[in-house]
Amino acid sequence: MKVAIVDDDPIVCTSIGTILTATKTAEVIWSAHDGVAAVREYERHEPDVLLIDVQMPDMDGLQASELILNAHPQARILILTTFADPEYIRRAVELHTKGYLIKQDVASVIPAVQAVMAGQVVLGAEVLQQLPMLGTQGSAMTDAAAMDAGHSDERFEGLTERERDIAALVAEGLDNRQIAAQLYLSEGTVRNRISDILAKTNISNRTKLAVEWLSCHQ
Template sequence: MRVAIADDDSIVCSSLSTILEATGTADVAWTANAGADTVTRYEKDAPDVLLVDVQMPGMNGLEASELILTAHPDARILVLTTFADESYIAKALEIGTKGYLIKQDVSSVIPAVQAVMAGQVVMGAEVLNKLRTGVQPMATRTLLDADCNGLNEIPERFANLTEREREVLELVAEGLDNREIATKLFLSEGTVRNRISDILAKTNISNRTKLAVEWLSCQ
């Protein structure tokens, strides 16, 4: 696995590089300390996973991520930052990053990178707690289904899903990848992919990350 790191702090880049390479988790392809440089480097040498901080000089990490994802929708980008700001979380979900992790414990980066590489969505515990407890401000709420309203009932957006589709959705929200879902439900990976595509179409949700977050917000 090849990973790239974008962070305005060169010490953070160096520390993460050492951890990833020393543990045999990944080879670090390159590092960048500014948003514009991140976009340029990605175009020249796309890694398997990009770790990106939010606050960087000039173009911030989310703006850089949006440009990359617009050109490369399949890019695996994991936001790694010290800021649990709801507007940042909302933007990260909106543009389709693969997760949002708070820099509380550097050791959590390794399983997070591995999970993103495997196709899973990664949300830090602090982020999930905000989504589950319904304390999101309006900036985040606008990304979530207005029908949820904090009620323990199936919102209108998910009402037309079959029982099997809801089972698949629940496992997507738990962060399982297609292979794990297939194993758990005794389905083929192709069937799981088709089910998820059907769910996205029925709910009019654009990507797997938003799907997981919106479902969690209604629980």
């Protein structure tokens, strides 16, 4: 896998690059420190996944992402920032980026990059917690922007009461361990129940499950 990293802090680029290369997750083919350079370098050497910050000089990461996606609609762009700002998240969702991750959670970078490469959409726990707020702002939770979210509760009608409890907690951004502790279940049981929920609802992953659940239960 070939990745590119864009952040106005060179130390961040180096640190993330070291993690990705040392774990043999990916090869970092270039890095940049502002949005203008990101657009220029993307045209020269297209990566499999682009990691990009939001707040940068000259052109921010969301503006750069929009330009890149206009020219390359299949681009896999993962927003990696320190800000769980509802407006930033809304814009990232509307642009159809492949994810929004808070960079303090360094351990999540590797699985996030792998998930994006596999075609999944990745939203960090802090981001999932903002989705109900986004839903009240209108356009962010339309079909396209909400990643094909449903507009009714019909697809969840076949779930048991316990499965609905688990789906609601997934939508709150809880991980399997936290859900297990709250519902007095084992992590294995939670993992199996989530698999059952995804199969019953024909939803591909827990991130889309969270988005669709929130769009139906505002």
